[in-house]
Amino acid sequence: MTMAAALLLGGLAHDALGQTYATGAKVGAGAAPRILLPVREGSVRFLVIGDTGTGTQQQKQLADVMIKSRAAFPYEFVLMLGDNMYGGEKPADFKVKFEDVYRPLLDQKVTFYASLGNHDESNQRFYDHFNMKGEEYYRLEKGDVSFYSLNSNYMDKKQVQWLEDELSRDDSKWKVAFFHHPPYSSGGKHGSSSGLRKVVEPIFLKHGVNVVLAGHEHFYERIKPQKGIYYFISGAGGKLRKGDVKENSPLTEVAYDKDMSFMLVEIAGDEMHFQVLSRTGETVDSGVIARQGSDAAVSPNKN
Amino acid sequence: MKPNARKLTALAAGLAALLCLSLAPRRAAAQAAGPSGEAQTVAAFEARAKDYSRLREDLEEKLPKLSKEAKPEQIAAHKETFQGMVRQARAGAKQGDVFTPEIAAVIRAVIKSEYAGQELRELRETVMEAETQGVPLRVNYPYPESGELVEMPPTLLLKLPQLPKQLRYRFVGTNLLLVDRENGLIVDYMTSALP
Numbered sequence: 001m002t003m004a005a006a007l008l009l010g011g012l013a014h015d016a017l018g019q020t021y022a023t024g025a026k027v028g029a030g031a032a033p034r035i036l037l038p039v040r041e042g043s044v045r046f047l048v049i050g051d052t053g054t055g056t057q058q059q060k061q062l063a064d065v066m067i068k069s070r071a072a073f074p075y076e077f078v079l080m081l082g083d084n085m086y087g088g089e090k091p092a093d094f095k096v097k098f099e100d101v102y103r104p105l106l107d108q109k110v111t112f113y114a115s116l117g118n119h120d121e122s123n124q125r126f127y128d129h130f131n132m133k134g135e136e137y138y139r140l141e142k143g144d145v146s147f148y149s150l151n152s153n154y155m156d157k158k159q160v161q162w163l164e165d166e167l168s169r170d171d172s173k174w175k176v177a178f179f180h181h182p183p184y185s186s187g188g189k190h191g192s193s194s195g196l197r198k199v200v201e202p203i204f205l206k207h208g209v210n211v212v213l214a215g216h217e218h219f220y221e222r223i224k225p226q227k228g229i230y231y232f233i234s235g236a237g238g239k240l241r242k243g244d245v246k247e248n249s250p251l252t253e254v255a256y257d258k259d260m261s262f263m264l265v266e267i268a269g270d271e272m273h274f275q276v277l278s279r280t281g282e283t284v285d286s287g288v289i290a291r292q293g294s295d296a297a298v299s300p301n302k303n
Numbered sequence: 304m305k306p307n308a309r310k311l312t313a314l315a316a317g318l319a320a321l322l323c324l325s326l327a328p329r330r331a332a333a334q335a336a337g338p339s340g341e342a343q344t345v346a347a348f349e350a351r352a353k354d355y356s357r358l359r360e361d362l363e364e365k366l367p368k369l370s371k372e373a374k375p376e377q378i379a380a381h382k383e384t385f386q387g388m389v390r391q392a393r394a395g396a397k398q399g400d401v402f403t404p405e406i407a408a409v410i411r412a413v414i415k416s417e418y419a420g421q422e423l424r425e426l427r428e429t430v431m432e433a434e435t436q437g438v439p440l441r442v443n444y445p446y447p448e449s450g451e452l453v454e455m456p457p458t459l460l461l462k463l464p465q466l467p468k469q470l471r472y473r474f475v476g477t478n479l480l481l482v483d484r485e486n487g488l489i490v491d492y493m494t495s496a497l498p
Contacts, residue, residue, distance in 0.1 A: 087449045088448050088449045089375075089378075089379075089448055090375070090379060090448075091374075091375035091376045091379055093375075094375040095375075118433065118451055118452045118453070118454055119451055119452070120452075121448065121487070122471075122484040122485065123378050123382060123485060125371075126369055126370065126371055126372075126373045126377075126378050127373065127374075127375060127378060128370075128372035128373060128374065132371075133371045133372070134371035152454065153452050153454055153455065154455050154460070154471060155455075155457035155460065156455075156457070156460045156461075156465075157460065157461055157465065158468070160457070160461075181454055190432065193429075193454065194425060195425065195426070195429060195454075195456040195457055195458055195459075196454070196456075196457055198457070198458060199457040199458065199461075200457075
């Protein structure tokens with residue numbers, strides 16, 4: 001496909017080196033989105049959503065794209081970046097804002113791992129479908145990737161100590177932290193959680209955390225690597241704040257605040273591939289990241 | 304600045320000065336007893352927090368244990384029953400039972416001494432960002448389920464007296480609450496925690 005044709009059809013995306021290439025066009029009703037990920041054997045494949053819990057038609061439309069994308073990219077689990085429930089947590093809310101929306105994925109035995117946002121009660125940690133096993137913060141391992149779900153609402157001494165202790169004995173190849181408040185953000189409404197960053201960033205740097213995923217801002221943003229760590233914001237899973245990303249922010253590599261979105265991620269060896277899809281099935285960002293300190297050569301257009 | 308705004312500003316400044324004057328003696332009293340005086344105030348506060356923690360643990364043990372893979376109906380039922388039991392047990396609880404004037408003064412002073420200038424502005428921004436206007440400040444009443452939580456600044460949490468795991472500090476505006484993280488009850492609160 002030529003660049004001109006791509007521009008006509010749907011737009012462009014950039015990889016980790018800033019290389020530009022064509023994205024897929026908007027997906028018609030019923031069609032599955034075009035997947036740009038390699039789908040390698042033995043890779044760790046997952047989906048990332050944040051700020052979902054509205055039960056709105058738009059959340060369901062995004063969920064439809066999530067469900068359709070699984071045909072070509074069979075992800076095993078979903079990471080939830082908080083604000084899993086808005087406006088109440090009665091049993092009916094869990095049904096309308098989560099179970100009914102993601103029922104096809106639950107039926108396919110896709111596991112959801114949640115973290116808590118500022119609209120979430122601590123008791124969500126007991127909910128079976130969030131797989132928090134009663135803990136506000138926890139670690140899980142998938143292949144050679146360790147995931148750390150943190151409670152950024154309440155980063156107290158106990159949690160900080162737990163994080164230090166866990167990371168210090170973690171010899172996984174990849175370490176990914178996911179939680180609600182973004183340490184770096186170009187959002188106008190919220191912006192960077194600098195107080196949180198002061199506490200967690202030194203720990204992440206000390207123990208070689210590779211990637212941080214956060215929500216809270218209702219848009220998508222890929223932050224330029226900060227002290228070698230890759231930061232992503234994926235907070236448009238159920239809400240959208242159009243035009244909230246500050247223009248010309250020195251933090252932004254790629255940002256998308258025109259529609260709701262989610263991330264697909266595949267970690268294979270020393271590479272992390274990602275693709276961000278919108279509510280209409282458009283690819284709004286895509287690329288590959290080499291694990292810090294590895295010998296993996298990052299070449300453009302790997303996808 | 305318009306004349307009415309000037310008058311309001313002067314009035315606010317006067318009220319703030321009066322508030323400081325009324326609070327100063329309590330902290331001064333704690334300080335006058337030396338560093339150990341303030342330490343004793345903090346220790347007494349932590350002891351009261353632990354007393355609450357023991358009370359609610361004893362009551363929770365009477366309930367069926369909530370599974371770590373529970374259904375929403377089970378979570379809701381557990382919370383409601385637990386809440387009712389604690390409310391009944393603390394029927395006479397009032398503001399200041401845990402956040403006594405002495406510890407409130409100490410906490411205000413800790414926040415004031417640790418945060419100034421840009422850091423104080425950032426702290427206020429973080430705290431005031433949340434939409435908590437509708438949260439009623441009533442001891443032994445539930446924090447509204449639909450109410451937004453303020454991100455507690457981690458640097459502040461490291462400086463405040465430590466709480467048992469079931470209790471949480473929570474800002475509502477400039478007021479600081481103690482909230483039970485499972486039954487959602489407001490255990491106590493103190494006003495004007497932020498300078």
